[in-house]
Amino acid sequence: MAIRTRFAPSPTGNVHIGNMRAAIYNWLYARHHGGEFLVRLEDTDRARSTPEAIQTVFDAMSWLGLEADEEPVYQSTRQDAQLETVRNLLERGLAYESDKGSEGQGNAIVFRMPGEAITFHDEIKGDLTKSAEDMKDFVIVRSNGTPVFHLANVQDDIAMGVTHVIRGDDHIENTYRHVALYRALDAEVPRFAHLPMIVNRQGKPYSKRDGDAFVGDFRDQGMLPDALFNYLVLLGWSPGDDREVLTRDELIGLFTLDRVKSSPAQMDIKKLEWMNGEYIRAMPENTFREACRKQMVDHGLWRDDMDETYFRQVVSLMQARLKRISEFVEVSTYFFSEEYDFDEKAVRKRLNKPDAIDGLRLLREGYATLEPFTEESAEEALRALAEESGGNTGSFVHPARVAISGLAGGPGLFEMLALLGRERVVQRLDRAIERYRDTSS
RNA sequence: GCCCCCAUCGUCUAGAGGCCUAGGACGCAGGGUUCUCAUCCCUGUAACACGGGUUCGAAUCCCGUUGGGGGUGCCA
Numbered sequence: 223m224a225i226r227t228r229f230a231p232s233p234t235g236n237v238h239i240g241n242m243r244a245a246i247y248n249w250l251y252a253r254h255h256g257g258e259f260l261v262r263l264e265d266t267d268r269a270r271s272t273p274e275a276i277q278t279v280f281d282a283m284s285w286l287g288l289e290a291d292e293e294p295v296y297q298s299t300r301q302d303a304q305l306e307t308v309r310n311l312l313e314r315g316l317a318y319e320s321d322k323g324s325e326g327q328g329n330a331i332v333f334r335m336p337g338e339a340i341t342f343h344d345e346i347k348g349d350l351t352k353s354a355e356d357m358k359d360f361v362i363v364r365s366n367g368t369p370v371f372h373l374a375n376v377q378d379d380i381a382m383g384v385t386h387v388i389r390g391d392d393h394i395e396n397t398y399r400h401v402a403l404y405r406a407l408d409a410e411v412p413r414f415a416h417l418p419m420i421v422n423r424q425g426k427p428y429s430k431r432d433g434d435a436f437v438g439d440f441r442d443q444g445m446l447p448d449a450l451f452n453y454l455v456l457l458g459w460s461p462g463d464d465r466e467v468l469t470r471d472e473l474i475g476l477f478t479l480d481r482v483k484s485s486p487a488q489m490d491i492k493k494l495e496w497m498n499g500e501y502i503r504a505m506p507e508n509t510f511r512e513a514c515r516k517q518m519v520d521h522g523l524w525r526d527d528m529d530e531t532y533f534r535q536v537v538s539l540m541q542a543r544l545k546r547i548s549e550f551v552e553v554s555t556y557f558f559s560e561e562y563d564f565d566e567k568a569v570r571k572r573l574n575k576p577d578a579i580d581g582l583r584l585l586r587e588g589y590a591t592l593e594p595f596t597e598e599s600a601e602e603a604l605r606a607l608a609e610e611s612g613g614n615t616g617s618f619v620h621p622a623r624v625a626i627s628g629l630a631g632g633p634g635l636f637e638m639l640a641l642l643g644r645e646r647v648v649q650r651l652d653r654a655i656e657r658y659r660d661t662s663s
Numbered sequence: 664g665c666c667c668c669c670a671u672c673g674u675c676u677a678g679a680g681g682c683c684u685a686g687g688a689c690g691c692a693g694g695g696u697u698c699u700c701a702u703c704c705c706u707g708u709a710a711c712a713c714g715g716g717u718u719c720g721a722a723u724c725c726c727g728u729u730g731g732g733g734g735u736g737c738c739a
Contacts, residue, residue: 232739264739322737330737347668356666356735364737371739391668395734398667418669418732425731453675456688460676464687483669483676486732490674493689503702543701553700572699604698619698631700 225257227386228379229288230297232264233275236436237282239489240390240420240428243454247417248388249288250455250477258291260382265298266374282437286447287470295382297374304369304377307407308362316406317362331363333372333403340398345415345479347391352398360399372396376403384412388479391416415479418458418486425488435489444517444548445494449501453494457487467500499545511537514550521551523558535641539633556627557641560650568630571620573658577613578621584611585622586651595644601636625654 227248231241252259263279265271283290308331311317319329335358341351362373369377379387387397394416404411420435422428428435440450448470456466460483461476468476502510514537518524536557540550556562572578588603589595604622608615623635626647632638639647 230739234739267739332737350667352667358735361737366737368737370737375739390733392733393739394667396739416668421732423674427732456675458675462677464677466675466688485669487676488674490689493675496689499701540701542703545701601698615698623699629700633700635698 223385225252225255225385226260226383227252227257227388228260228262228382228384229283229290230262230264230375230378230389231279232267233271233279234267235270235272235275235278236438237279238428239435239437239440239454242282242286242437243420243457244389244417245283245288246286246451246454247415247459247477247479247482248386250474251386251388251479252291253474254477257385259288260292260384261290261294262378262382263294263296264371264374265296266368266371268298271298278438285437285441286451295378297378300374300378300381301369303381304374305363305367307377308369308373311362311406314406321365328365328367330361330365332359333362333399333406335359335399336402336405340401342397342401342411342414344394345386345388345413346482347394347416347484350394350397352395357398357402362403372399372403376400376407376409379412380404380407380409386413386415388415388417391418391484415482417482418484420457421486421488423488425486440494442548444546445498446501446505446547449498450494452501453497457489458483467497495545502544502547503542505541507538507541510541513547514540517547517550518558523551523555525558528558532641539637539641543633553629553632556629560646562628564624564628565630568624568628569658572624572630573621573654575621577617579655579659581607581611581613581618582621582625582651582655585618586648586655589639589644589651590648592644595640595647597636597640600639604636622651626650 229245229248231237231245249259251257261283263271263276265276280294308317311333312319312331315334317331317333320332321329322332335354337354339351339353340357341349344350360370360372362370364370397414397416401411419427422435437450441447451470452466452468452473455468455473455477459477459481461468462481465472505513511534515524515533536554537550540554543553544550584607585604588607589600592599592603604618605615608618619635620630623632623638624630626635626638626642642650
């Protein structure tokens with residue numbers, strides 16, 4: 223029988239990183255076995271399940287490339303079917319009405335636990351057992367007539383033909399009940415796999431307050447979907463050897479549930495950033511360029527009269543230097559505007575010195591008449607100047623870099639100079655000299 | 664309280680009795696390359712929670728303790 227997995231989030235407006243990893247594992251497992259990956263929106267909480275909240279789920283999934291094989295199922299449309307199975311349970315004495323703990327109007331319907339221990343095999347944690355005395359009967363239909371999660375979840379999984387339920391291990395206790403429900407309904411019990419949680423820096427479960435844990439946040443922070451995907455797969459699973467940066471196809475080929483760890487994992491942003499950097503460096507040049515262009519557009523920095531060749535050259539200087547795509551606009555403003563900021567520390571270290579300003583004056587004079595003004599000629603001129611004045615190249619290079627870019631680091635100085643062109647370079651040197659000559663004491 | 668799950672470097676992990684004086688990756692530190700930063704290369708740093716067993720031999724098996732987490736809803 224073909225394997226069918228599902229991702230069954232309740233749309234609450236945000237998609238949590240732990241949920242998304244569950245989605246990824248479901249997706250990978252289905253792909254690995256040539257099965258189907260389904261989506262069901264558990265949208266029975268009408269107050270929170272707004273169209274926007276549902277869209278957030280779809281956005282997160284499509285951003286990460288988790289395409290489903292069938293149309294999404296909306297749990298809220300399946301109440302009739304769910305209640306139908308309850309009648310069946312009632313008729314067979316496997317459920318009963320009760321007003322225990324009633325919230326007013328009418329009776330709830332309670333599922334009768336079988337009175338014996340329940341054991342199921344978890345693909346990750348092994349055999350799990352719970353004794354009869356530790357399990358009470360539980361409500362499956364509220365007194366207002368609506369089905370409870372347990373019933374809806376199980377009934378829908380049966381209807382959708384789900385063969386493998388891969389979900390967070392906060393569901394383990396529920397699973398005992400669900401197994402009983404499957405049996406009562408004469409349905410085949412699916413295979414279960416319970417994933418450990420992803421915890422925050424304090425080792426606690428992520429809460430609403432932890433901010434950083436929503437899929438959309440990672441996108442906004444300049445993470446690449448493939449990098450986040452790769453990182454998340456590795457959070458709780460490994461291929462068994464030292465490989466870490468793996469393509470999606472490789473992951474599909476390697477992924478098995480028995481290699482999933484059963485202990486919680488803590489998110490490490492630093493490692494995610496490193497991996498994101500790996501993916502940025504591996505991007506085809508034009509893909510990277512378009513990503514950078516989008517950043518510019520999003521920040522209102524893009525101008526349609528931008529010279530394409532110029533833009534292309536700037537971008538190519540940055541590819542090895544970014545950990546997040548969003549950094550592009552931060553570290554390259556001086557290429558696109560004369561309004562770039564001066565980094566205070568860089569200024570203090572490189573410009574607030576009489577020698578530095580004197581050096582800039584010499585350089586400015588040299589560059590003003592340099593013809594042609596190229597990477598090579600600019601370097602040659604600077605080195606000649608350094609030799610004449612008995613200083614080392616660094617004493618010219620560093621102040622020049624800060625004057626030109628406002629930053630202490632960045633691409634090679636001469637590449638920058640040639641790209642910016644003589645006119646802008648000389649202007650910037652003038653402005654820096656003007657601005658810092660008095661503070662340089 | 665009761666039930667359940669979990670426990671290797673700071674973090675993610677490899678390890679399914681001898682291959683482990685515990686391997687890799689991120690991070691961090693130092694070095695090399697370079698005009699800087701990043702990339703790249705090299706080196707270093709750091710862990711089997713604790714206590715009992717079992718065994719010729721345990722990170723690996725068993726028991727206990729401690730610690731963390733989950734559940735204990737007419738939430739999902």
